[in-house]
Amino acid sequence: MARLPVYLRALNALADAGTATCSSEHLASVAGVNSAKLRKDLSHLGSYGTRGVGYDVEYLRYQIAREIGVTQDWPVVIVGIGNLGQALASFSGFRSRGFRVVALLDADPDRHDQVVAGVEVRPFDDLEGVVRDQGVAIGVIATPAVAAQDVADRMVGCGITSILNFAPAVLAVPAGVDVRKVDLSIELQILAYHQQRKAGVDATAAAPTRKVGSA
Amino acid sequence: MARLPVYLRALNALADAGTATCSSEHLASVAGVNSAKLRKDLSHLGSYGTRGVGYDVEYLRYQIAREIGVTQDWPVVIVGIGNLGQALASFSGFRSRGFRVVALLDADPDRHDQVVAGVEVRPFDDLEGVVRDQGVAIGVIATPAVAAQDVADRMVGCGITSILNFAPAVLAVPAGVDVRKVDLSIELQILAYHQQRKAGVDATAAAPTRKVGSA
DNA sequence: CTCGTTTTGTTCTCCCGTTCACAAACTCCT
DNA sequence: AGGAGTTTGTGAACGGGAGAACAAAACGAG
Numbered sequence: 175m176a177r178l179p180v181y182l183r184a185l186n187a188l189a190d191a192g193t194a195t196c197s198s199e200h201l202a203s204v205a206g207v208n209s210a211k212l213r214k215d216l217s218h219l220g221s222y223g224t225r226g227v228g229y230d231v232e233y234l235r236y237q238i239a240r241e242i243g244v245t246q247d248w249p250v251v252i253v254g255i256g257n258l259g260q261a262l263a264s265f266s267g268f269r270s271r272g273f274r275v276v277a278l279l280d281a282d283p284d285r286h287d288q289v290v291a292g293v294e295v296r297p298f299d300d301l302e303g304v305v306r307d308q309g310v311a312i313g314v315i316a317t318p319a320v321a322a323q324d325v326a327d328r329m330v331g332c333g334i335t336s337i338l339n340f341a342p343a344v345l346a347v348p349a350g351v352d353v354r355k356v357d358l359s360i361e362l363q364i365l366a367y368h369q370q371r372k373a374g375v376d377a378t379a380a381a382p383t384r385k386v387g388s389a
Numbered sequence: 390m391a392r393l394p395v396y397l398r399a400l401n402a403l404a405d406a407g408t409a410t411c412s413s414e415h416l417a418s419v420a421g422v423n424s425a426k427l428r429k430d431l432s433h434l435g436s437y438g439t440r441g442v443g444y445d446v447e448y449l450r451y452q453i454a455r456e457i458g459v460t461q462d463w464p465v466v467i468v469g470i471g472n473l474g475q476a477l478a479s480f481s482g483f484r485s486r487g488f489r490v491v492a493l494l495d496a497d498p499d500r501h502d503q504v505v506a507g508v509e510v511r512p513f514d515d516l517e518g519v520v521r522d523q524g525v526a527i528g529v530i531a532t533p534a535v536a537a538q539d540v541a542d543r544m545v546g547c548g549i550t551s552i553l554n555f556a557p558a559v560l561a562v563p564a565g566v567d568v569r570k571v572d573l574s575i576e577l578q579i580l581a582y583h584q585q586r587k588a589g590v591d592a593t594a595a596a597p598t599r600k601v602g603s604a
Numbered sequence: 605c606t607c608g609t610t611t612t613g614t615t616c617t618c619c620c621g622t623t624c625a626c627a628a629a630c631t632c633c634t
Numbered sequence: 635a636g637g638a639g640t641t642t643g644t645g646a647a648c649g650g651g652a653g654a655a656c657a658a659a660a661c662g663a664g
Contacts, residue, residue: 610660631639
């Protein structure tokens with residue numbers, strides 16, 4: 175379930191605040207969800223609560239962490255060390271949550287031997303070797319859109335089965351490979367859409383005429 | 390609808406490839422969705438297709454762009470010019486899609502007067518002035534989690550009604566304000582979850598004992 | 605002009621997620 | 635020990651989105 179990491183973060187916040195026990199109502203408000211939904215989600219993991227009392231923060235936190243898989247260490251490769259790739263490599267939230275950036279790869283020779291966040295940038299062709307040697311299962315794509323599909327193919331070819339894609343392109347991958355997409359400009363466009371509806375603006379400018387030709 | 394930007398991107402790709410007309414089937418495959426869903430989405434905008442022929446790429450592209458609101462120019466402020474904020478400021482996909490970064494703000498004086506992507510970093514307290522002078526309606530939060538709620542409150546206070554939040558925190562905002570959240574570590578955690586299920590790993594290490602105290 | 609083919613727009617059905625509501629269970633106070 | 639007050643876990647109703655299937659419409663051939 176995609177909400178488990180949100181609950182985990184909320185539990186971490188409660189633990190930091192010194193809370194030992196919390197009700198579903200309380201945890202739900204911190205996580206920003208409905209309390210019934212929270213209880214139903216947690217019940218799928220098992221009966222970790224105590225009726226009349228609530229949930230033990232530390233115990234539930236470990237159970238969710240184990241369910242997600244962040245009790246173990248996940249090696250990650252990042253391909254495409256442009257602005258975004260560098261920001262991702264430097265992002266402290268990865269290491270603190272069980273992810274370890276084992277390699278930064280880029281096809282551009284000008285970026286090789288550059289060091290970002292303590293990790294050396296290496297040629298993209300090192301992909302297969304790194305994945306084999308480090309047992310990498312998760313890959314991050316931060317390349318331009320045109321390169322994304324090729325990178326994904328190479329990743330899948332050497333055994334990566336989970337891909338986080340920041341490139342604005344739809345990736346075709348075989349069944350069994352999970353792809354999650356984060357598209358920054360689409361997020362902004364969705365906001366603009368709602369914003370426009372709020373403002374009630376109708377831009378009526380230079381509409382192209384309707385023409386139908388051959389494909 | 391949140392899929393409109395995806396369709397727009399697919400149409401741009403088709404237009405670049407020189408395609409003048411396309412069927413819903415074709416466009417749906419490029420956009421990576423079901424053709425029936427695509428037709429239903431488009432029919433909500435109006436009857437822009439021709440039965441037996443398909444959709445005129447250029448015409449439909451303009452209609453969707455107008456519906457989303459990217460025919461006009463949206464001024465945007467970015468708050469928090471760390472690694473991620475710099476990457477966002479440098480991201481070319483914003484400007485090319487109708488968004489204009491009018492200000493970079495940061496509370497840290499050490500970052501002031503620094504220039505990122507041609508825009509000077511200014512004090513966070515300039516927020517109100519910038520929003521008023523430039524008519525900003527969309528704000529981006531790329532600060533650490535602890536500062537996010539304060540930044541959001543200030544943004545809402547000076548009239549921003551759409552927020553794109555990259556900080557790992559749940560924001561409380563009044564009704565009428567849209568918030569979209571992009572959480573990088575949560576995306577990776579979701580991948581780790583699926584990855585673990587695929588591998589069938591059960592990590593049984595040092596589980597804390599269940600204890601129930603007072604909150 | 606008429607018929608067959610192609611493709612859109614729409615209706616209908618199904619399924620999943622969300623939410624309400626309540627019974628079971630646990631604690632605390634008397 | 636017993637009852638009142640909480641809080642979890644879950645059954646049931648509700649809503650909406652997704653996909654299949656079909657009718658309407660446009661185009662081209664004869």
